[in-house]
Amino acid sequence: MQTVFKIFQDLKNNSSNNGESYVIASLPSIKNHKIGISHSLQPMFFINCDNSKNTKLLDTNLEFITVQFNRQCQLINKNKKVIEGDYTIISLKTESDYLQEYFLKIVYVLIKDISEKPLLKDLKIEIEKLLNLFTKFSKPPLKTIQGLWAELLLIEQSKNPDYLIQSWHNSTFDKYDFNDGIDKIEVKSTTKSRRLHNFSLEQLTPNLNSNLIITSIFTIETGTGKNVFDLIERIENKIKDKILCFKVFEMVALTLGKDFEKSFEIFFDYQFAVDSIKYYNNFDIPTISNYLIPSNIINVRFDCDLTDLKTVTKMNTKSKLHNSLY
DSSP: OOOHHHHHHHHHHHOOOOTTOEEEEEETTEEEEEEEEOTTSOEEEEEEOBOTTOOOOOOEEOSSEEEEEEEEEEEEOTTOOEEEEEEEEEEEOOOOHHHHHHHHHHHHHHHHTSOSSOBHHHHHHHHHHHHHHHGGGGSOOSSOHHHHHHHHHHHHHSSOHHHHHHTBOOSTTOSSSEEOSSOEEEEEEESSSSOEEEEETGGGOOOTTOOEEEEEEEOOEESSSBOHHHHHHHHHHHOSOTTHHHHHHHHHHHHHGGGTGGGGGOEEOHHHHHHHOEEEEGGGSOOOOGGGSOTTOOOOEEEEEOTTSOOOOSOOSSOHHHHTTO
């Protein structure tokens, strides 16, 4: 099956200016909604809606994306057949190949999750998720590309990637990378030759009835390894619930912010990282006793070398989260 990006590239290579009409193509496994190309060669989606209730919605024009609701359109397919109808149009406004590919993937995921003729008011709810996501590209990053890459690698290597994604950063205030409401996983990556990681004191003291696993990964930047989006593609092929793809894309946008485009050009040694993955119980990691710290001192952080510490070699536990690892 052709990827949506490949379909768009074919449109781009074979399109010509058609006046007020737009050149379109069909989407895999979708009948009514179409992919198209603007007169300035940017990607567009045409979504066929039911507006029998005459819902009036305001168009949206953001830095990277525009949405025009319920517009009468004239479309031309590859057989030169003219299609006329009312569509909601979602358009991208950038020449960046990276953002175009991301846009095409994420809107396609969104469209696959709606009906062939959704009510306009229902479509608006889905579009608001998309708009919210694209506003994140103008914000500062929340984490390094290296840190995000390590978390994605853990998901990609896991036995149950669906469950890990469901447990991944469900709150922006969560101090752990993965938290299913019972147990926790924290991912640490390093470019050094030893497993030297930075911890907060609070991070190593989960609540009494929770179990915490620390994952340590060596992330060595290379010229020809795998980048963030290579890992996303591998994750997409492994997960059972394809709706979770949207959460992965959302987390990438939220985490990288302004660093989004830069992440396409940063590669890490994939096999070296996979071979380096080690797991540790939090209680095996040296820490500072709370009673040694004056009550008016907060946000205590320290570096700890895990190189010679005992590792978890088998998940002998009832924890669904930890058993999802391997």
